[in-house]
Amino acid sequence: MKSTVRMFCSGVATAALLAAGTVYAQADNWKYAFEESLTEVQGVYATKFKEAIEANSDHTVELFAYGTLGESADIMEQAQAGILQFVDQSPGFTGALIPEAQVFFVPYLLPTDQAHLARFYKQSKAINEDFESLYAEQGLELLVMFPEGEVAMTTKDPVRSCDDLDEVKFRVMTNPLLVEAYRAFGATPTPLPWGEVYGGLQTNIIQGQENPTFFLYSTKIYEVTDYITYTGHNNFTTAVMANKDFYDGLDDADKKIVEEAAASAYDYIVEYQKGLAESELKKITDAKPEMTVTVLSEEERACFKEAAAEVEAKFIEMTGDSGKAILDQLKADLQATAN
Incomplete structure (x- = not known):
């Protein structure tokens, strides 16, 4: 069970979200927070995800850049509580929540070759199957992981x-x-x-x-x-997740829209980072x-x-x-x- 602490966010974050509308008051307005600015890699990915959702459905996606709703710990609490529908957070911060996610910080495990990394994140069984169940245990639906560049x-x-x-x-x-x-x-x-x-x-x-x-x-x-x-x-890794209760409550058509948006944004962000x-x-x-x-x-x-x-x-x-x-x-x- 989630602790009482994880069921609430800071006063500032709560006020910001209430101003945007409550979680389920408008079911087609989905909220997505990430750890960077709108013009940085996570923000670019989120923008493409939003564009794909809005182009293929009646839903809207509201983006919250770093600092809008607090620090990384705050947005994870909000995602687990269902205040946010989507969150992008590095395993660097979810490592305490999901210890196995710390594997991405074993030095020299990941290659520096960006083309290899792009194939790996897309095809990896560990990421797309094994980690999916580990995230689910924490009330999160893992949609995609992607690289952000050599550290x-x-x-x-x-x-x-x-x-x-x-x-x-x-x-x-x-x-x-x-x-x-x-x-x-x-x-x-x-x-x-x-x-x-x-x-x-x-x-x-x-x-x-x-x-x-x-x-x-x-x-x-x-x-x-x-x-x-x-x-x-x-190489810096990040993960895009949905609140699992929210995701499981979507009909098959909306799940497909979300999955395809995550996949198309992945392809875009990999290309976007070439030479970055x-x-x-x-x-x-x-x-x-x-x-x-x-x-x-x-x-x-x-x-x-x-x-x-x-x-x-x-x-x-x-x-x-x-x-x-x-x-x-x-x-x-x-x-x-x-x-």
Whole structure:
């Protein structure tokens, strides 16, 4: 059963939603919240999803960008409570709710090749079958997962090896395995909500963070860091979900409309991201020519790859047989979609 806490959102979020109309007062007005701005990758995906729903039905979709309804924890509570019909949230935040979702933070599990990733997320049994049942246990219908780009570290000092992260307070999402990953890398992991990251870097409370390149530009994080480092250790994953009671209550025609909207928006966002990292990185270096950008060599990545084995073992320890089965299936799926 959901806890009392999860049945209510913050006063600000409640007021915003009441202004938009109650959940079921107008059944054809669906609410969708996500963790980025309307012009960032999740927002672009949401816009295409909305366009597909509205083009093929009488329903409307109302979009709520990051901060409108609170932090990531708030929008997940609202989705589980049925206040929101749809939510886009990274497994980085749902990892505490669905421990197996932390598998996406095992370093060097995912490839950096974007074409391979596009096939993998679309065809993976682990994602499209195994995770679907795990999300359902939490009152969520998993519609799709998609990649948002290779993760880069941004820091105040250069990073060429794990030794360079020693005593660096590195911001991570509130995800237990991501904490373990940065601890294994040699840093001091510091979980913080996103709203506190810019100020934390500005005041030196933290000295580093990680995110896809487009997000480094759009959030202006480059203004308060001096080094961008690509270690190849991860690709940012996000998941689009529906409240399960809402989804199960749809007739077959509406379910098909939702599924087709999710699929068409997926195809669009994969194409949209081609070349995005390169173009956004150029914007960063144009805005801040003194920014140092480094792609680590295989030799320089060695210590990070060695740490990955420790993090993988920690993941299995945290999640037991269920987690190991998910991990094994993901590896099989990655191999099957390699070409």
